[in-house]
């Protein structure tokens with residue numbers, strides 16, 4: 550590497566100092582992956598109109614506004630006939646909060662029921678890249694196109710308006726399946742990838758790609774949605790539903806929007822839902838890092854933390870962080886920048902034998 554390239558072409562190197570014992574430094578979340586595909590449909594049950602909106606795997610933040618728009622359309626068509634004026638949204642994660650926001654536009658009185666506050670949900674833990682990661686959509690390509698268009702456009706329009714959304718380049722060592730999918734389904738929605746003869750980082754000599762995408766910071770985004778909903782008189786009820794009949798007896802509204810994520814596995818007896826656990830190392834923020842990075846694991850520098858993640862443990866649904874695994878993520882990432890000894894590429898994908906054949910094709914190559 551020439552000193553010329555080092556001085557003017559390289560982007561800032563992260564500081565990989567990490568103490569896994571610091572509270573909040575290691576976290577784990579569970580992606581609500583659905584084996585067939587995400588669920589976005591409606592049914593009549595026990596005299597209620599139920600719209601399901603769950604199972605978005607590792608792409609719930611990404612797809613949220615687009616799915617919420619579909620929910621609004623479904624409910625709009627229904628109330629045109631039923632004349633109902635109230636709706637219950639189950640779940641206060643990103644799917645519940647975005648759906649509630651758009652349902653208000655129909656003039657409905659919205660009540661959110663949830664056993665967790667937004668800051669306790671899986672959504673709050675998400676890394677935040679706008680990318681179609683670990684979600685199935687076979688047979689729903691047309692629907693997904695619309696969802697992607699609405700979601701991307703809505704997020705993009707919210708940049709600079711205190712929603713925690715930023716445009717960022719993502720540098721990857723190999724093609725990013727999660728963004729290639731977007732370019733294939735909706736050409737022109739996001740900028741074309743730029744091939745690079747050499748990734749612009751210290752310690753890197755290999756070629757790669759630059760994708761221009763969005764970074765959505767979940768803590769800021771969810772807090773903003775929650776604040777706006779409260780200002781618009783949405784009521785939030787703390788409630789844990791034990792099963793489906795508990796929902797039907799407890800909820801008075803005739804329209805129910807089910808955004809319970811992985812909770813739908815038990816609540817709606819949905820055996821298609823498969824938890825996929827992910828560990829995240831949360832380093833202190835480093836504002837000089839204005840890029841995302843992916844190479845068998847990812848690094849998303851945000852304003853609250855530099856988030857390093859990319860583990861996938863299928864059929865594991867506990868939210869207990871593994872400090873050793875988080876340290877391994879950081880050490881591996883540091884090694885790519887020449888800041889830790891070179892190491893063999895760790896296998897961060899732990900397949901469950903029962904499901905591996907079904908899940909493998911959607912697991913990302915990069916991020």
Ligand SMILES: Cc1cc2nc3c(=O)[nH]c(=O)nc-3n(C[C@H](O)[C@H](O)[C@H](O)COP(=O)(O)OP(=O)(O)OC[C@H]3O[C@@H](n4cnc5c(N)ncnc54)[C@H](O)[C@@H]3O)c2cc1C
Pocket residue numbers: 577578579580581602603604605606607608609610611612639640641642643644645662663664665666667670671672673674675676677678679680788789790791808809810811812813816826827828829858
């Ligand atoms: C490590 C990790 C990294 C991720 N990174 C990204 C990323 O970079 N980009 C991206 O787009 N996505 C990412 N995701 C995926 C994203 O977090 C999920 O797809 C998304 O959070 C799903 O949102 P949700 O609202 O459906 O579920 P949740 O956020 O889990 O919300 C479900 C809600 O339902 C409620 N609920 C459930 N069961 C019950 C019950 N029985 N009674 C009452 N309430 C109930 C819960 O309390 C909660 O409020 C990541 C996920 C993980 C784990």
